Amino acid sequence: MNVLQNQSLKSYNTFGLEAYAKFFVAVSTVDELKKVLQQPELKDLPRFILGGGSNILLTKNFDGLVIKNSIKGIEQLQEDDKHVWLKVGSGEVWHELVLHTINQGWGGMENLSLIPGQVGAAPMQNIGAYGVELEASFESLEAVDMQTAEVRSFNKDECNFGYRESVFKTSLKGQYCIVSVTFKLNKKPALNISYGDIKRTLDDMQVWEPTVKDVSAAVIKIRQSKLPDPKVLGNSGSFFKNPEIPKEQFEALQQYFPLIPSYPTPSGLVKVPAGWLIEQAGWKGKRIGNTGSHAQQALVLVNYGGATGQEIYQLALDIQASVKEKFGITIVPEVNMV
Numbered sequence: 001m002n003v004l005q006n007q008s009l010k011s012y013n014t015f016g017l018e019a020y021a022k023f024f025v026a027v028s029t030v031d032e033l034k035k036v037l038q039q040p041e042l043k044d045l046p047r048f049i050l051g052g053g054s055n056i057l058l059t060k061n062f063d064g065l066v067i068k069n070s071i072k073g074i075e076q077l078q079e080d081d082k083h084v085w086l087k088v089g090s091g092e093v094w095h096e097l098v099l100h101t102i103n104q105g106w107g108g109m110e111n112l113s114l115i116p117g118q119v120g121a122a123p124m125q126n127i128g129a130y131g132v133e134l135e136a137s138f139e140s141l142e143a144v145d146m147q148t149a150e151v152r153s154f155n156k157d158e159c160n161f162g163y164r165e166s167v168f169k170t171s172l173k174g175q176y177c178i179v180s181v182t183f184k185l186n187k188k189p190a191l192n193i194s195y196g197d198i199k200r201t202l203d204d205m206q207v208w209e210p211t212v213k214d215v216s217a218a219v220i221k222i223r224q225s226k227l228p229d230p231k232v233l234g235n236s237g238s239f240f241k242n243p244e245i246p247k248e249q250f251e252a253l254q255q256y257f258p259l260i261p262s263y264p265t266p267s268g269l270v271k272v273p274a275g276w277l278i279e280q281a282g283w284k285g286k287r288i289g290n291t292g293s294h295a296q297q298a299l300v301l302v303n304y305g306g307a308t309g310q311e312i313y314q315l316a317l318d319i320q321a322s323v324k325e326k327f328g329i330t331i332v333p334e335v336n337m338v
């Protein structure tokens with residue numbers, strides 16, 4: 001076990017923010033992780049698990065132990081004539097897994113192409129894009145209890161998935177490290193191209209009978225046109241969640257803002273795109289120092305280079321306050337603050 005001290009986290013977060021971890025260790029197997037958790041001199045430190053670093057905002061140095069998850073492996077557990085079950089190490093890169101499944105012609109993940117981050121973060125916040133959420137292809141996961149170092153498995157119900165939510169972000173927050181995820185993929189995929197942009201992009205590509213590969217290619221095209229590449233411009237995707245508000249509140253807002261977009265939700269609340277609210281509040285494409293709201297997608301906050309986590313955090317607070325003032329809606333960050 002190679003525990004490093006005062007390790008820079010700059011290359012480990014997609015915002016490209018400078019912050020130091022007092023202690024840092026990478027683990028590539030479940031046994032290594034258990035050893036780290038049981039190490040007496042590390043046991044009492046504050047700890048956090050680092051995956052792809054694509055959904056965190058580092059606002060200060062971390063005075064504890066960062067555990068970098070590098071647990072790899074893709075194993076086919078079983079198959080029948082309709083489905084295949086894959087058990088995947090949580091440190092695998094999400095998009096590489098998606099490409100692997102697409103190359104086999106298996107369906108379920110194509111709409112989730114090019115989402116940054118690692119496999120372990122996917123159930124953590126039930127990643128979703130273009131009309132599909134992770135939970136649709138999720139079967140179960142294994143996680144290590146950070147206190148006892150014991151492995152426990154969770155089925156779909158136990159994960160309590162919601163919109164960008166799971167039990168690991170709420171009641172069990174910080175208590176488990178996800179080490180593997182098992183997916184159930186379709187050998188005879190039913191494609192979901194209901195999302196307007198996908199249909200339009202497939203038409204532009206002159207694809208009339210799409211395969212999973214085509215849908216993935218369309219999603220990649222859309223994402224590349226709207227979302228900045230973190231390798232070029234530091235960001236962590238959508239910074240805020242899309243708020244869900246009561247129907248009455250939505251109808252009252254509609255009187256003043258007739259063009260306000262909305263999506264119904266199963267709970268009866270109305271989901272409003274935070275990107276629209278932020279744009280209407282005047283933030284889209286606005287640059288403040290080295291930070292800003294992206295010109296193609298207002299919901300994405302960016303680091304133009306050299307910004308600090310505190311500056312991004314301040315920008316987020318200012319955006320939040322002005323959306324609250326204009327619309328009476330509180331938008332809540334999707335990224336995790338460290």
Ligand code: EPU
Pocket residue numbers: 128129130131226227236237238239240241242261273274275276277279284296297298299334
């Ligand atoms: N909109 C604007 N201005 C903007 C951005 C959006 O007016 O600057 C409005 C438009 O009306 C647009 C609507 O918002 O039709 C929705 O925009 P978009 O399709 O870009 O999706 P989103 O709701 O802003 C969500 C996810 C994204 C995901 C896309 C596509 C959240 C918080 N974000 O964004 O996820 O890729 O849908 O499915 O739910 C992420 O989580 O990091 C992420 C990028």
